[in-house]
Amino acid sequence: MEKGNQSSVSEFILLGFSNWSGQQALLFALFLCLYLTGLLGNLLILLAIASDHHLHTPMYFFLANLSFVDLCLSSTTVPKMLLNIQTQTQSISYPACLTQMYFSIMFTNMDNFLLTVMAYDRYVAICHPLHYSTIMTQRLCASLVAVPWAIAILNPLLHTLMMAHLHFCSDNVIYHFFCDINSLLPLSCSDISLNQLMVLAVVGLLFIVPSGCILASYTRIISAVMKVPSAQGKFKAFSTCGSHLVLVILFYGAITKIYMTPISNQSTEKDLVASVIFIVVTPVLNPFIYSLRNNELKGALKKVLYQRKIFSH
Template identity: 75%
Template sequence: MKMVNHTRVVEFLLLGFSSWPGQQGLLFALFLCLYLTGLFGNLLILLAIGSNSHLHTPMYFFLANLSLVDLGLLSATVPKVLLDIQTRSQSISFPGCLAQMYFCMMFANMDNFLLTVMAYDRYVAICHALHYSIMMVPRLCATLVAVPWLIATLNPLLHTLMMARLNFCSENVIPHFFCDVNSLLPLSCSDTSLNQLLVLAAVGLIFVVPSVCILASYGHIVSTVMTIPSVQGKLKAFSTCGSHLALVILFYGAISGIYLSPSSKHTMGKDSAASVIFMVVAPVLNPFIYSLRNKELKRALKKILA
């Protein structure tokens, strides 16, 4: 009869990018550069929008929330990665792992919701331009942000509490650079069928449904833009929406590669690379993609930097 080790795990080991032992210095520089760029860019967006009354409109209200969430998403993972590389320590306590999992899920969920809300805002602005001020009233804008915050807070709380009830007996090596729910579940010696069902439900409701809504919004935008008689007007609209859509595809493509692909196709390198895209790269790119083509925001940023 096979003996089972029932020693309770009190900490986990994040393998992260340990498979690249010769590139640790390069990885540290890369993650530090990405973190500082994302931190600086998102903080500038928040300062510019907060200090300029002309930018107190629905579009910039959603953008400010996106920058705030991106700051949280970056800070939930990158500082720990930098610390692990610098100290050559890969350990994280069980409570610390659950806390990181909670905040990563919360900010990732909220990022997803805000991309959906911003796509809807652009749909109303382009497809119903004459009724934009009537449709996007402050009360609706507040609701479009408050309800996602509520869901983004409660959903990961459920997963965290469900994870906390599981037993982790001997395996404590996480083949990832942060505590991800999909990486933790295989390590448990308890029945995780309910946890896995909740993960699938969350992916379906919180990622698949919003992604369909985003594609539908941009589909209507494209059909409306095609009716614009001016070629220059078409190019301007496609240029702006194209960059937004490219970021959305990058974000959802990386998430789909992790949470919707068969487990047999998962490898530490592929999962880590995909997670870096939506956990680190996307939050760094967001402030630039959503602001570089915006003249009002660029003027506000110049005033702050002047």
């Protein structure tokens, strides 16, 4: 059952933080600082891992992929949000909106998969240290990244093609700072029941299952660490995994808040904050958490910065 007339919507209005009229300059400065910090930090991690052959190990291979994905995820939405805040024009064309939706879903899915893969990597390293090199082979590591990339590319393609077949009539106001699928669907004057079913199925399959795998991995890790006799050994193991757990909790907490609630285009401030956490904040925390608590990575970063300083002179 379709509602309204069938006039086509050519653009959408991203209200986002437009209601925060008195804090526009502060929001612009805050998000610009966070975006540039995350951009620089993730680029430095990629450069450090690529330039130091000692870091060409499974853990850093997955970390490099995570840095690349976080860099792309924030770049999919934040520049447009900054432009809207600066120019006070909240419009986005229909094709650009679907494109933004596609890439935001793709990189969010990939972030989810990489956090799961990294949890498995830490499980093998801590629970089966003597067999780590024989289990985490180059072939397995490549598969653990290639298969998720294939799923992450195809899954949002399905959502985007289904969205492209929907009709959008008069209502084109999105109460969000980017084209989120949960904010777009209620605007359609077509039957969206199949689209809603697909969203629920994807959330159930692609987020609940990986989060369960992460929980199982860390349950085994904690159990193994508690058996370590020395307090120093326990501290080292927990500090290695603690940073990963921080990102996991932030990421899945935000995802749960957004996609485990009824679909509505009327995004609340809590939805906006949750989206900011996994799109803006998490990509910033990633380089700081992994670099500041990792001596090997800190050493590689110092070498990269030292070499750049020499070449600059």
